[in-house]
Amino acid sequence: MKKIILLPLLIFSIGVFAQELEGAWKLTHLNGIPVKDQECIKIYQDGYFAFGNKKMDTNHFLGAGGGLYTLEDSTSYTETFDFYTSNPNKIGASTQYNLDFLDEKLILSYMKKGENVIEIWEKVSDRDDDLNGTWVITGRKRGDEISTMTPGARRTVKILGGGRFQWIAFNSKTKEFSGTGGGNYTAQNGKYTEYITFFSRDDSRVGASLGFDYEVKDGAWHHSGLSSKGDPIYEIWSSYRKAYLEKIKETED
Structure with missing residues (x-):
């Protein structure tokens, strides 16, 4: 008992x-x-x-x-x-x-x-909002078409929690590290803003902020706006667990 x-x-x-x-x-x-x-x-x-x-x-x-x-x-x-x-x-x-x-x-x-x-x-x-989670990029808009990506050994992950974010691009098979950056963020009323506090590729980017529009549709994070270079971007981020971990487990089984 x-x-x-x-x-x-x-x-x-x-x-x-x-x-x-x-x-x-x-x-x-x-x-x-x-x-x-x-x-x-x-x-x-x-x-x-x-x-x-x-x-x-x-x-x-x-x-x-x-x-x-x-x-x-x-x-x-x-x-x-x-x-x-x-x-x-x-x-x-x-x-x-x-x-x-x-x-x-x-x-x-x-x-x-x-x-x-x-x-x-x-x-x-431990602040919570509708973007809290671990995400992996699965889509990007080019022109009028959205090209999809299947995360593999090489992947870009973004983790958000407690009002902080960090993105990382890496290859877990070759152990190659491509870059990372992070800082504080706000996500409210469809507006997402990043405030950069560290950036592996360029220390001078610290202190910059970038604003985007966002929407969570069917569990996916749709992210659009202008990149740091002024280029238009439209990205789709999916749950890391569902889009990567569960898919890997299926192939192993």
């Missing part, structure tokens, strides 16, 4: 912890030392995570990483990287962490080269 009672409680506990993770977090301490000269923001959404790191004084891009995460129980947390700029050899590999929440802070600890590493993260926001 105890097992029957405890199992639903365990499942509920894992679900609660997953919900607490969702949103945007900022790295505040590393091994007890305050992180002041860098800004590292990590977004968790729909079982996916991504982070971008930059120098505070120059906005110089330092690195990025991300992929799938799982919570095996309320304290055991695993990351599997799709991209990782500082160590591409980690792509496809899984790293297990101890996870805890203390005073509304996220504490991750793990072993690295025989030494214990402790990260403390503080939640920036």
Whole structure:
């Protein structure tokens, strides 16, 4: 009888912890030392995570990483990287962490080269809107025609959560990283605006903002406006889980 009672409680506990993770977090301490000269923001959404790191004084891009995460129980947390700029050899590999929440802070600890590493993260926001999610690009309008794309090893992903966004272009098979950028965003009344706080290809883009029209139709995010170069764009983004993860699972089965 105890097992029957405890199992639903365990499942509920894992679900609660997953919900607490969702949103945007900022790295505040590393091994007890305050992180002041860098800004590292990590977004968790729909079982996916991504982070971008930059120098505070120059906005110089330092690195990025991300992929799938799982919570095996309320304290055991695993990351599997799709991209990782500082160590591409980690792509496809899984790293297990101890996870805890203390005073509304996220504490991750793990072993690295025989030494214990402790990260403390503080939640920036868990704001929710109709664009919160992890997306993959599946369509682009050229002229009057919309060309569709099937996400494969090479894909462009965009994760939005807690009022933060990050896009990443990468190839998980060749471990090639093409670029990333991110920052704050607003999405209201069909208007979507990005405020760039880091950009891997050009530090001078930090501080710029771009406005677009958007609509969510049949679960897909339709995104239109002008690019940073002034060119018209119309993109369709689909649920990463449905458009990529479930399709991959079908081919494996």
